[in-house]
Amino acid sequence: MNPYGPVAIYLCVALAAALLFTFLPGLLGRKKPNPHKMEAYECGVEPTSAVAGRFPIRFYLVAMLFVIFDVEAASFYPWAVQMHSLRVFGLVEMVVFVIVLAIGYAFVWKKGGFQWR
Amino acid sequence: MDSALAVLNAAPLWLVVTIKSALLLLVVVTTFAYAMLAERKVMGWMQLRPGPNRVGPWGLMQPASDAAKLILKEDLTPSTADPLIYKLAPFISLLTAFSVYAIIPFGAGSQGTWAIGNVDAGILFLMAISSLGVYGISLGGWASGSKYPLLGSVRATAQMISYELAMSLSFIGVLILAGTTSLDGIVSAQARLWFCIPQAVGFVIYVITAVAETNRTPFDLVEAETELVGGFHTEYSGLRFGSFFIAEYVNMLTVSCIATLLFLGGWNAPFGLTMVPGVLWFVAKVATFMFFYIWLRATLPRLRYDRLMAFGWKVLLPVATLNLIVTAVVVAVRG
Numbered sequence: 339m340n341p342y343g344p345v346a347i348y349l350c351v352a353l354a355a356a357l358l359f360t361f362l363p364g365l366l367g368r369k370k371p372n373p374h375k376m377e378a379y380e381c382g383v384e385p386t387s388a389v390a391g392r393f394p395i396r397f398y399l400v401a402m403l404f405v406i407f408d409v410e411a412a413s414f415y416p417w418a419v420q421m422h423s424l425r426v427f428g429l430v431e432m433v434v435f436v437i438v439l440a441i442g443y444a445f446v447w448k449k450g451g452f453q454w455r
Numbered sequence: 456m457d458s459a460l461a462v463l464n465a466a467p468l469w470l471v472v473t474i475k476s477a478l479l480l481l482v483v484v485t486t487f488a489y490a491m492l493a494e495r496k497v498m499g500w501m502q503l504r505p506g507p508n509r510v511g512p513w514g515l516m517q518p519a520s521d522a523a524k525l526i527l528k529e530d531l532t533p534s535t536a537d538p539l540i541y542k543l544a545p546f547i548s549l550l551t552a553f554s555v556y557a558i559i560p561f562g563a564g565s566q567g568t569w570a571i572g573n574v575d576a577g578i579l580f581l582m583a584i585s586s587l588g589v590y591g592i593s594l595g596g597w598a599s600g601s602k603y604p605l606l607g608s609v610r611a612t613a614q615m616i617s618y619e620l621a622m623s624l625s626f627i628g629v630l631i632l633a634g635t636t637s638l639d640g641i642v643s644a645q646a647r648l649w650f651c652i653p654q655a656v657g658f659v660i661y662v663i664t665a666v667a668e669t670n671r672t673p674f675d676l677v678e679a680e681t682e683l684v685g686g687f688h689t690e691y692s693g694l695r696f697g698s699f700f701i702a703e704y705v706n707m708l709t710v711s712c713i714a715t716l717l718f719l720g721g722w723n724a725p726f727g728l729t730m731v732p733g734v735l736w737f738v739a740k741v742a743t744f745m746f747f748y749i750w751l752r753a754t755l756p757r758l759r760y761d762r763l764m765a766f767g768w769k770v771l772l773p774v775a776t777l778n779l780i781v782t783a784v785v786v787a788v789r790g
Contacts, residue, residue: 344472345557345572345580351476352553355484359701360546363530363694376534378601379689389535389600397613400764404616407772411623414779415579418630421786429787436776443773452768454761 399451410439476571479556487704488518494749501753528693535600536690544598545691545698548591552705554584559712560639562722562734569734570639577638578626581713585668588706589615592670592677595699596687607686610760611677615668617767622664624775628657628782629717642721649720656778658718660771662747665710667767669703671748673755676763711744719744 378385414432421428446452492507492514499506507514532538558580562569574580589612596608630636632653633644641650651658667674678686688699715721719740722733758766 341572341574343469343572344476345574347469347472348476348479348557348571349554351473351480352550352557355480355553356546356550356698359549359694359698360542362526363528366526367528367530367693369529373534375531378533378535378599379684380602381684385535385601389602389605393609397609400613400617403768404620407620408616408623411620411627414624414627415630415636418627418779418783419634419636421631421783422634425787429783432783433780436780447769452765454764 396454403446403451406442407439472571479571480553483553483556483705483708484701486708487701488522490704490708490745491521492517493745494752497746497749498753501750522697525694525697530695531690531692533600533690537598537600540594540598541690542695544591544595545695545702546591547594548588548702549698549705551584551588551591552702552709555581555709558638559709559716560642560721561737562732573637573639575635575637577641578630578636578717581638582623582626585706585709586619588702589619591699591702592687595691599687599690601690603684603689604687607677607683607689610683611670611687614670614674614676614763614767617764618664618667618674618771621660621767621771621775622668624772624779625657625660625664626717627779628654631779631782631786638716638721642716642723645720646723649718649723649725651718651720654718654778654782656774657782658714660775660778661714661718664767664771665714666748666751667763669706669710671703671707672752673758674763675757676760707745707748708741711741711748714744715740 378389380386413435417424417428417432424431495517496506496514507517510516510520532541557571558574558577560570560573592615593608593612596604596606596611599605629641629650632650633641635641635644644650666672670677677683683689688696691699715737722737724731724733724736
């Protein structure tokens with residue numbers, strides 16, 4: 339059997355279990371609706387303003403930096419597995435790669451991209 | 456035991472795998488229940504109080520009564536929420552938390568006696584599935600249509616993706632030494648020396664990022680009850696809240712399993728004590744790591760958010776990169 343066969347079977351069982359946890363509360367839980375219960379929680383008072391307002395741009399910046407550096411991390415994986423046969427050639431290649439990344443990293447640091455205000 | 460194995464060998468493979476999968480899920484959920492009890496007990500002892508001791512002898516029925524209570528609670532959806540995504544989020548969290556166990560081997564045996572699937576791209580599968588967990592948290596907070604959950608989930612997303620970076624870099628030192636991404640292969644490469652010794656820096660980085668990834672103290676800014684009430688799951692009640700709760704503890708267990716497989720020698724016995732079966736060593740190592748989690752929670756205060764982000768980007772990321780270069784230099788020179 340292909341090694342991914344059992345994985346697929348397990349994922350189906352896990353899916354069934356997760357579905358059970360999702361539909362059980364609707365079936366078994368008590369139901370006594372009341373408009374005050376359905377309000378969003380805001381320290382006991384009625385919600386004052388809309389939820390989605392202005393949002394710090396920092397969070398988007400972090401997401402973009404993550405995409406850039408995570409792709410880099412992913413490109414390390416095949417290299418790392420082959421390191422025993424690549425030896426010095428692989429090392430030199432990777433050091434050059436890391437230096438190029440380090441320039442970008444230093445630029446982001448200098449521009450205050452990692453500074454949380 | 457042997458006759459039971461003979462019966463198993465005669466049955467069709469898909470049936471065996473289905474039964475094994477169901478059993479494994481049962482074990483994982485039971486472990487969650489008693490990990491929760493153990494946490495409350497150990498926290499109690501560390502704070503000089505008895506911990507739960509009313510339900511059953513020694514509080515042992517506490518998880519069952521908690522589960523019954525959560526199942527029978529009313530399922531509330533706030534009127535401001537997006538109903539479909541609100542219900543989908545705990546499902547995603549739970550499914551990703553469960554899915555990782557498809558490839559985790561618990562003991563020796565290439566024919567998959569102690570694992571569901573033995574795939575070659577083990578670590579890649581692991582990273583791919585476990586990084587999906589962030590969707591459950593970010594969607595859950597966003598779909599609640601309420602301020603505290605939104606703040607909690609945005610914080611959580613930024614924290615989890617920042618620390619995931621250093622985490623994926625900390626694995627690379629292990630990959631260089633082992634020369635394979637298969638979890639089975641990594642454990643057999645540690646037969647003589649556990650990777651927590653040559654990869655001490657990688658191990659420390661992994662432990663820090665793992666605690667941050669699972670949103671546990673001192674990195675539990677996601678919940679931070681003193682400022683965000685309950686964080687991303689403020690609006691959730693009953694079993695949907697329970698799903699997030701189960702996912703958090705199952706993720707802790709996953710992280711402990713990965714630490715054991717990659718750094719602590721998996722099922723290899725320490726000091727040549729091979730008369731104890733490998734599976735028991737695996738369980739002992741995982742339990743030790745789980746205890747460490749609880750210990751941390753009882754010891755450390757919460758970090759400030761700006762320091763948390765600065766630590767992830769300015770300290771962990773460069774140190775992890777340096778660690779992998781140093782490892783590569785040693786391997787290139789010594790072969």
